[in-house]
Amino acid sequence: MSGNNSILQLDGLRKVFGGVVALDGLCLSVGENTITSVIGPNGAGKTTVFNLITGYLAPSSGAMIYKNTRLQGTKPHKIALLGIGRTFQNVRTFPDMTVLENVMVGRHARSRAGVTVSALLPAFLRPEEKRIQAEAGSWLDFVGLADAADMPAGSLPLGKQRMLEVARALAIEPDLLLLDEPASGLNSRETIAMGDLIHRIRENRITVMLVEHDMELVMEVSDRVAVMNFGRLVAEGTPREVQEDPEVIAAYLGE
Amino acid sequence: MAARDIIGFCILIALVLVMPHAVGNDYYIGVLIFAAFNCLACIGLSLLMGYAGQISLGHGAFIAIGAYASGLLTTELGWSPWTAMAAGAFAAMGIAFIVGIPALRLKGHYLAMATLGFASIIHIVAVAATDITGGPAGVLNIPRLSLFGYRLDSDTRYYYFAWTAVVIGLYLAFNLIHSRVGRGLRAIHGSEDAAGAAGINTAAYKVQVFVVSAAYASVSGSLYAYYVNYIDPGPFDVMHSVLLVTMVAVGGLHHVWGAVVGAVLLSLLPEVLSFTAGYLQVIGIQYRPDYDILVYGGILLVIMLFLPEGLFAGMIAGGKSVWNLVKRVIRGKQVVRE
Amino acid sequence: MEIGLTTDMLQFLFMGIQRGAIYAMVAMGFNMIYNATGIINFAQGEFVVLGGLMMVSMTMALNLSLVFAFMVSVAFVTVVGILMERLTINPVRRPTVLRLIIITIAVSILLKGAAMCFWGKGSHYMRHFTDAPPLEIMGAYILPQTLWIIGMLALVVIGYVAFFNYTMTGKCMRACAINRDAARLAGINDRRMVMLSFALSAAIGAIAGIIITPIIQMDYARGALLGLKGFGAAVVGGLGNSMGAVVAGLLLGIIEAGSGGYISSHYMDAIALVIMLGVLFVRPGGLFGSSEMVRLKEF
Numbered sequence: 001m002s003g004n005n006s007i008l009q010l011d012g013l014r015k016v017f018g019g020v021v022a023l024d025g026l027c028l029s030v031g032e033n034t035i036t037s038v039i040g041p042n043g044a045g046k047t048t049v050f051n052l053i054t055g056y057l058a059p060s061s062g063a064m065i066y067k068n069t070r071l072q073g074t075k076p077h078k079i080a081l082l083g084i085g086r087t088f089q090n091v092r093t094f095p096d097m098t099v100l101e102n103v104m105v106g107r108h109a110r111s112r113a114g115v116t117v118s119a120l121l122p123a124f125l126r127p128e129e130k131r132i133q134a135e136a137g138s139w140l141d142f143v144g145l146a147d148a149a150d151m152p153a154g155s156l157p158l159g160k161q162r163m164l165e166v167a168r169a170l171a172i173e174p175d176l177l178l179l180d181e182p183a184s185g186l187n188s189r190e191t192i193a194m195g196d197l198i199h200r201i202r203e204n205r206i207t208v209m210l211v212e213h214d215m216e217l218v219m220e221v222s223d224r225v226a227v228m229n230f231g232r233l234v235a236e237g238t239p240r241e242v243q244e245d246p247e248v249i250a251a252y253l254g255e
Numbered sequence: 256m257a258a259r260d261i262i263g264f265c266i267l268i269a270l271v272l273v274m275p276h277a278v279g280n281d282y283y284i285g286v287l288i289f290a291a292f293n294c295l296a297c298i299g300l301s302l303l304m305g306y307a308g309q310i311s312l313g314h315g316a317f318i319a320i321g322a323y324a325s326g327l328l329t330t331e332l333g334w335s336p337w338t339a340m341a342a343g344a345f346a347a348m349g350i351a352f353i354v355g356i357p358a359l360r361l362k363g364h365y366l367a368m369a370t371l372g373f374a375s376i377i378h379i380v381a382v383a384a385t386d387i388t389g390g391p392a393g394v395l396n397i398p399r400l401s402l403f404g405y406r407l408d409s410d411t412r413y414y415y416f417a418w419t420a421v422v423i424g425l426y427l428a429f430n431l432i433h434s435r436v437g438r439g440l441r442a443i444h445g446s447e448d449a450a451g452a453a454g455i456n457t458a459a460y461k462v463q464v465f466v467v468s469a470a471y472a473s474v475s476g477s478l479y480a481y482y483v484n485y486i487d488p489g490p491f492d493v494m495h496s497v498l499l500v501t502m503v504a505v506g507g508l509h510h511v512w513g514a515v516v517g518a519v520l521l522s523l524l525p526e527v528l529s530f531t532a533g534y535l536q537v538i539g540i541q542y543r544p545d546y547d548i549l550v551y552g553g554i555l556l557v558i559m560l561f562l563p564e565g566l567f568a569g570m571i572a573g574g575k576s577v578w579n580l581v582k583r584v585i586r587g588k589q590v591v592r593e
Numbered sequence: 594m595e596i597g598l599t600t601d602m603l604q605f606l607f608m609g610i611q612r613g614a615i616y617a618m619v620a621m622g623f624n625m626i627y628n629a630t631g632i633i634n635f636a637q638g639e640f641v642v643l644g645g646l647m648m649v650s651m652t653m654a655l656n657l658s659l660v661f662a663f664m665v666s667v668a669f670v671t672v673v674g675i676l677m678e679r680l681t682i683n684p685v686r687r688p689t690v691l692r693l694i695i696i697t698i699a700v701s702i703l704l705k706g707a708a709m710c711f712w713g714k715g716s717h718y719m720r721h722f723t724d725a726p727p728l729e730i731m732g733a734y735i736l737p738q739t740l741w742i743i744g745m746l747a748l749v750v751i752g753y754v755a756f757f758n759y760t761m762t763g764k765c766m767r768a769c770a771i772n773r774d775a776a777r778l779a780g781i782n783d784r785r786m787v788m789l790s791f792a793l794s795a796a797i798g799a800i801a802g803i804i805i806t807p808i809i810q811m812d813y814a815r816g817a818l819l820g821l822k823g824f825g826a827a828v829v830g831g832l833g834n835s836m837g838a839v840v841a842g843l844l845l846g847i848i849e850a851g852s853g854g855y856i857s858s859h860y861m862d863a864i865a866l867v868i869m870l871g872v873l874f875v876r877p878g879g880l881f882g883s884s885e886m887v888r889l890k891e892f
Contacts, residue, residue, distance in 0.1 A: 054452060055451075056448065056451075075451070075456070076448075076451035076452060077451050077453075077454050077455055077456045077457065080451070080452055080453060080454035081454050085452065086452050088448065088449065088452075092445075092446040092448060092449035093445075093446075093449070094441060094442050094444075094445030094446065094449065095445060096441065096444075096445060096509075097438070097441055097442070097445065101438060101441075104435075104438055105438050105439065105442045105450070105453045105455070106453045106454075107435075108435060108438070108439055108442075108453050108454050108455050109453060109454025110454075111435050112435075113434060113435045113436065114436065115431065115436050115463055115467060118430060118431050118434035118435060118436045118437070119427040119428075119430050119431045119434075119467075120427070120430065121430060122426075122429075122430050122433075123430070123433045123434060126434070128435070129434065129435070132435065165449075168449075168453060169452065169453075171453075172453060172454050304691070308691070310691055310694060357873075357874035357875075358873075358874065360874075361873060361877060362690075363690035363691075363694070364632070364633035364690065364694060365828075365873060365877060367633070367635075367694050368633060368821070368824050368828070368869075368873070369869075369870060369873045369874075371821060372821060372825070372866045372869050372870050372873075373870065375817075375818065375821055375862075375863075375866055376863045376866050376867060376870070379859075379860065379862050379863040379866075380860070380863065382859075383857070383859035383860050383863075493817050493818075493821075494817070497698055497702070500695065500698070501695070501698070501699070501702075504691075504695045508691065543710075545706075545709060545710050546706075546710060548702060548705065548706035548709065549703060549706040549707060549710065551702060551706070552699050552700070552701075552702030552703035552705075552706055553703060555695065555698070555699040555702065556681060556696065556699035556700065556703060559692055559695050559696045559699055560681065560684060560685065560696070563689075563692050
């Protein structure tokens with residue numbers, strides 16, 4: 001099931017905040033078209049990994065290779081254009097824009113109109129605008145939010161906002177999608193829907209990497225699970241292997 | 256363009272056509288012409304502040320650049336007013352680009368102070384560089400504009416011309432808002448991180464909208480120069496930059512129409528006040544034009560405290576509740592009939 | 594020739610310290626409010642103007658003694674500062690940065706307008722604190738008023754350090770500045786600290802206005818530029834760092850006076866602003882802050 005080719009390679013990734021070592025030489029390889037979960041206790045450095053990959057933080061040392069491209073030193077928007085999408089731990093939808101517009105923002109990476117053209121021609125004379133709208137609509141359909149298209153994003157309940165964020169991230173047509181705690185704050189029905197959505201995303205040949213605390217979801221969707229503690233990789237393997245790993249049990253149950 | 260924006264355009268154009276006949280007095284037409292200049296600058300500023308969420312207390316400087324470019328290039332080098340206006344706009348955009356790159360890396364208070372400092376520097380230069388700008392004496396004999404062989408020499412002609420410029424400016428602004436670029440700007444306002452994750456080059460977009468808004472301000476400055484035919488540094492002081500921001504804020508930050516409403520209302524305010532001064536005198540209050548600034552500050556403060564969405568949003572909300580009331584009354588009557 | 598040069602330099606140094614002391618005090622006022630609230634108070638320059646003009650009325654019109662007039666003027670502006678906080682900052686719930694900026698701008702317009710209506714548009718003469726002739730030091734002259742200004746700055750700095758290090762209230766204010774939530778949990782009334790910060794900030798502004806007025810002859814419109822340059826000092830010193838602000842204020846004043854003398858007096862006012870922009874663009878955390886701290890701040 002998991003391809004042999006790795007789409008993302010983290011090599012000796014280190015991040016120091018002030019005097020605090022958040023990541024201490026993390027090595028991890030993410031296989032193409034897999035679902036890889038990163039788990040670990042709070043403060044293990046999981047979100048830091050995402051922020052490094054997507055360019056919001058610069059690593060203190062180490063390398064990140066995505067499809068033969070080095071990611072370090074690349075700005076977040078360039079990384080999005082390379083095909084890495086992400087969501088945020090505390091949802092960051094654009095509350096004043098409609099649900100559809102939120103996803104249309106995601107199409108930004110795959111459209112071109114600049115200031116001059118945009119200012120001179122009204123929207124109905126720009127075919128690209130229609131295309132953006134249609135494509136955004138189909139991604140809304142994909143996550144099951146088509147009904148809410150014209151509502152302000154800020155008025156959606158949290159579960160739907162998370163779905164919306166996923167739709168926006170999908171709209172950039174990523175090859176690698178990073179989901180930061182997609183099920184946090186969701187009820188069990190919404191969590192099941194999220195798991196189902198993650199499976200369907202992978203069926204679209206998109207590699208998924210997620211940070212998640214909900215172990216049921218992790219064990220259900222993941223092909224590979226990476227366990228982190230104190231900024232290091234403690235264990236890596238299939239969900240079953242990881243569950244039986246004594247070091248993982250120690251990390252979770254405490255010394 | 257949404258349906259309600261088209262309605263807004265129709266109302267605006269109707270008002271523009273009706274006003275000269277309603278006021279029928281060159282002085283008031285002059286006031287409305289100044290309102291048009293402020294409108295134009297505020298539309299640009301609204302794109303920057305309301306949509307991209309970036310403040311500028313320095314747009315008076317871009318108005319000055321447009322005005323001085325028009326004034327100097329026409330009088331000193333004999334350029335045509337139109338070419339000079341274009342040159343001014345390009346100069347303003349160039350300077351906005353150079354200043355914008357470092358300035359827009361700053362946020363909130365820092366950005367406000369940096370732009371205020373920039374405006375202050377430009378004003379000081381306009382006063383001090385006497386051999387270029389004429390210093391406090393200013394630039395005299397700036398020619399009038401001509402359009403298709405028509406000299407825009409009467410106030411009424413200039414009035415229609417200036418408000419046509421406002422309508423064109425609005426048209427461009429609305430196209431921009433309802434486009435990929437406009438969505439990008441609003442996304443930056445919503446969350447810069449999330450905008451970046453959607454592939455938006457947030458730094459570049461902020462600079463771009465700063466440049467666009469500088470162009471609006473510059474054109475407004477040029478139109479001003481061609482109307483009054485004489486410029487000096489006086490009107491381009493820091494206070495003018497602040498006034499532009501207050502116009503946008505009073506009207507409402509979240510919509511371009513707010514900028515239009517705010518600019519028109521606050522431009523007319525001194526006239527309204529001097530008009531009411533006569534009535535105040537009847538009840539024994541001696542009103543002096545000096546008090547204008549107090550009324551101005553008071554209005555701004557009251558709106559920021561009690562109606563932070565601005566007058567335009569207030570008008571819309573008020574209109575809606577009246578409409579609902581009317582509907583309820585009508586429906587109530589129907590119930591009675593049944 | 595060489596002697597002439599040093600005399601000139603000394604003269605500019607005196608002038609620079611005199612200007613710089615004012616910038617330093619305005620900057621301290623900015624820092625007070627910034628530390629307590631994260632707000633940059635655009636009405637800070639207006640406090641300076643009000644202090645100066647009030648002092649003019651107290652001494653020139655009412656002929657009060659210097660000390661009494663000084664106290665009345667400072668008290669008056671302090672009350673203005675408190676009212677500003679109570680009436681315009683405190684009532685705002687869910688404030689956005691943009692809204693707070695515009696509110697303090699509105700207050701500055703109101704104060705400026707009030708000053709204009711009450712004191713008129715002209716500039717106001719006020720006699721110097723002492724009548725003594727200028728002192729000559731190595732060929733350069735220093736006004737007794739400049740010595741007053743330096744002395745006042747020293748007093749304000751000493752008072753500032755003593756207040757924040759040795760009084761309970763001062764320590765509480767520092768706690769609020771570092772972590773407001775934690776301070777609240779420790780039982781500190783953070784709302785009162787914010788009010789206090791406005792009061793102190795207004796008082797420092799007033800003192801600055803009072804001592805500079807005999808030299809510059811205050812008028813209602815001075816606030817904007819004084820505020821802007823004071824903010825420049827605060828930025829160069831690192832916003833929130835008041836000792837940095839004092840050094841930076843003096844430095845700006847001296848550079849300004851020197852460039853006014855050696856380069857061009859017309860552009861003198863722009864020099865401090867250019868330096869401010871330079872620091873904001875290149876090192877927004879100020880010249881004296883550690884780069885580590887700077888990176889964690891939001892600009």
